[in-house]
Amino acid sequence: MATRLAPAIVNGLLIGLTLVSLFPLLWMLSVSFMPAGAASVLPPPLLPDSPTLANYRELFVRAGMLHYVANSLLLAAAVTLCSLVLNTMAGYAFAKLAFAGRERLFRILIGALVIPGQVAMMPLFLLLNHMGLVNTYGGVVVPAMAGIFGIYLVRQYALSIPDELLEAARMDGAGEFRIFAIIVVPLLRPVLSALAVFTFLGCWNDFMWPLIVLTDDELQTLPVALASLSREHVQDNEMMMAGSVVTVLPVLVLFLALQKHYVQGLLMGSVKG
Amino acid sequence: MNAPPFAWVFVGPALLVIGVFFLLPVAAALGLSLTDFDIYALADLDNLRFVGLDNYLRMLQTPLFWQALGNTLYFVVVGVPLSIAVSLGAALLLHSRLARFRSFFRTALFAPVVTSLVAVAVVWRYLFHTRYGMVNHVLDQLGVQPIDWLGDPHWAMPTIILFAAWKNFGYNMVIFLANLQAIPEELYEAARIDGASWFRQLLHVTLPMLGPTLLLVGILTTAGYFQLFAEPYVMTQGGPLHSTVSMLYFMYEEGFKWWNFGVASAVALLLFGLIFAVTWLLLRLSGRGA
Numbered sequence: 244m245a246t247r248l249a250p251a252i253v254n255g256l257l258i259g260l261t262l263v264s265l266f267p268l269l270w271m272l273s274v275s276f277m278p279a280g281a282a283s284v285l286p287p288p289l290l291p292d293s294p295t296l297a298n299y300r301e302l303f304v305r306a307g308m309l310h311y312v313a314n315s316l317l318l319a320a321a322v323t324l325c326s327l328v329l330n331t332m333a334g335y336a337f338a339k340l341a342f343a344g345r346e347r348l349f350r351i352l353i354g355a356l357v358i359p360g361q362v363a364m365m366p367l368f369l370l371l372n373h374m375g376l377v378n379t380y381g382g383v384v385v386p387a388m389a390g391i392f393g394i395y396l397v398r399q400y401a402l403s404i405p406d407e408l409l410e411a412a413r414m415d416g417a418g419e420f421r422i423f424a425i426i427v428v429p430l431l432r433p434v435l436s437a438l439a440v441f442t443f444l445g446c447w448n449d450f451m452w453p454l455i456v457l458t459d460d461e462l463q464t465l466p467v468a469l470a471s472l473s474r475e476h477v478q479d480n481e482m483m484m485a486g487s488v489v490t491v492l493p494v495l496v497l498f499l500a501l502q503k504h505y506v507q508g509l510l511m512g513s514v515k516g
Numbered sequence: 517m518n519a520p521p522f523a524w525v526f527v528g529p530a531l532l533v534i535g536v537f538f539l540l541p542v543a544a545a546l547g548l549s550l551t552d553f554d555i556y557a558l559a560d561l562d563n564l565r566f567v568g569l570d571n572y573l574r575m576l577q578t579p580l581f582w583q584a585l586g587n588t589l590y591f592v593v594v595g596v597p598l599s600i601a602v603s604l605g606a607a608l609l610l611h612s613r614l615a616r617f618r619s620f621f622r623t624a625l626f627a628p629v630v631t632s633l634v635a636v637a638v639v640w641r642y643l644f645h646t647r648y649g650m651v652n653h654v655l656d657q658l659g660v661q662p663i664d665w666l667g668d669p670h671w672a673m674p675t676i677i678l679f680a681a682w683k684n685f686g687y688n689m690v691i692f693l694a695n696l697q698a699i700p701e702e703l704y705e706a707a708r709i710d711g712a713s714w715f716r717q718l719l720h721v722t723l724p725m726l727g728p729t730l731l732l733v734g735i736l737t738t739a740g741y742f743q744l745f746a747e748p749y750v751m752t753q754g755g756p757l758h759s760t761v762s763m764l765y766f767m768y769e770e771g772f773k774w775w776n777f778g779v780a781s782a783v784a785l786l787l788f789g790l791i792f793a794v795t796w797l798l799l800r801l802s803g804r805g806a
Contacts, residue, residue, distance in 0.1 A: 250614040253609055253612045253615050254615060254616055256609055257609050260606055260609070260621075261624045264624055264628055265624055267628075267643060268631070268636075271635075282642070283648045285648065285653070286653055287649070287650050329530040329533065330530060333526060333527045333529075333530035335526060336523050336527045340522070340526060341523065342523035342524060345523075355539060359739070359742075359784075359787065359791060361743065361764060361767065362541075362781075362785060362787075363538055364541075364771070364780075364784065365541075365548055365771050365780050365781045365784070366541035366542075366544035366545050366548055366781070368772075369777070370537070370541060385533075388529075388533045389529065389530035390534070391538075394530060419522045423526075447632065448632040448634075450633060450634055450745075450746045451745055451746065451764075451768070455768075466632050466633070466635065467634075469632075470634050470750050474753075480642055483638050484638075484642070486635070487638050487639055490635040491631045491635045491636065494632065495627065498627075498630040499623070502623065506626075509687070509690055
């Protein structure tokens with residue numbers, strides 16, 4: 244008897260768990276199309292009676308949402324691009340180029356991985372303030388241009404590149420940068436795409452540092468703007484849901500498109516750690 | 517080893533960024549925590565004084581600091597086991613040969629992980645609204661009195677814990693799933709030949725084989741949960757009655773609301789010490805168990 248019930252139990256539990264996972268996201272989408280005030284009635288409605296785009300219009304025309312979307316996009320793209328270049332070069336060097344103190348330096352970096360970023364926040368703020376970078380895009384981008392985790396991920400992957408391949412290229416007279424650009428980077432492509440998706444999503448969703456360093460309304464990213472909007476517009480349920488959709492949808496779509504790379508990166512980072 | 521200069525061209529830029537914008541500030545935080553750096557020092561460094569361990573000692577006499585510590589520990593001690601249990605349960609279900617549409621379920625269960633925390637925290641605030649929220653509506657249908665989820669000091673932290681479990685469980689689920697798939701099938705066959713039930717196979721094959729993964733996931737999740745900040749910032753603003761003020765929330769207010777950078781640095785370093793000690797403890801305990 245137990246064996247006949249088992250498939251129903253397993254799949255039933257999966258369906259239940261999936262409903263719990265997706266319901267808040269679907270509800271957010273549905274309420275975002277309701278006219279102002281329509282969600283705050285009893286019983287709470289599941290679907291809009293008369294779907295409207297008014298909340299989105301309000302956000303983009305009056306609350307300057309396009310500005311925040313552009314800020315988020317710009318910052319996430321800049322951080323991803325810069326950190327990808329610097330981390331790849333460093334990760335490759337730690338794996339394949341001999342230089343004095345390499346192992347010790349790498350051990351120091353790995354040791355520093357346990358320090359939570361918040362410890363650095365107060366001095367970092369003072370440093371950036373001194374450099375005139377507080378309240379500029381640079382305040383977010385510059386400290387994120389390289390990261391220990393990214394270097395580690397690239398190094399682990401680059402270790403598998405055969406030395407003979409690099410030696411053969413050197414014998415043929417290829418310069419180090421040529422070897423890096425033409426041989427190494429294509430071989431690293433899987434880890435690079437994983438790292439790119441990871442960095443972009445992480446930067447897009449980041450909250451605490453942008454909240455601290457970008458106080459000017461004009462420069463704020465989507466999560467920071469959404470948090471302050473939600474403090475001002477506590478009653479505007481429907482508009483806040485539209486704002487949440489605008490914040491979540493781009494990363495959700497990006498994830499669905501590049502899911503394979505993202506999960507790969509996640510496993511590379513944790514399983515080998 | 518000779519040091520070919522080109523190697524430094526490769527590692528130099530990244531090391532420069534990490535050194536100047538991470539390692540240097542971390543070292544400076546130690547010094548800063550021994551000063552009375554405040555808004556006057558921000559204006560003019562002549563107002564800065566060395567105060568030794570005063571910031572740490574004063575914190576021990578600040579009731580809100582102790583409350584923040586207690587709230588953070590509550591969040592970690594309840595939240596981490598709950599999150600990991602849900603992750604493991606979901607991974608076991610997905611791994612089961614009886615499960616259908618696996619890749620659909622896996623993607624759906626993972627979706628909350630990639631969403632922006634602030635955005636879904638806003639969504640949860642409305643779902644858990646006392647009067648119009650869907651959660652209380654469903655409970656009402658079941659005959660349960662409405663609960664003031666985010667407005668009652670006893671319920672606010674449990675609500676945030678539920679939210680965190682919902683948001684994060686997919687991450688560890690994927691890690692568990694990959695490791696479940698790596699367990700050799702022969703082990704299960706041997707157990708079945710011995711007549712082991714599903715539950716005994718879980719207890720004597722699956723869990724021991726997942727041991728190292730459980731430890732790793734436990735350490736990473738604990739370190740992450742100690743850094744609770746955005747959830748209370750968006751959902752409760754630390755309230756009601758400071759019941760959701762976390763260590764980082766306390767640090768943020770001291771540092772970037774009141775500009776007491778000395779005190780804030782001391783809080784950050786204490787948090788780091790706490791995470792370090794708990795990680796060490798977990799490693800020790802698991803080492804003894806094995």
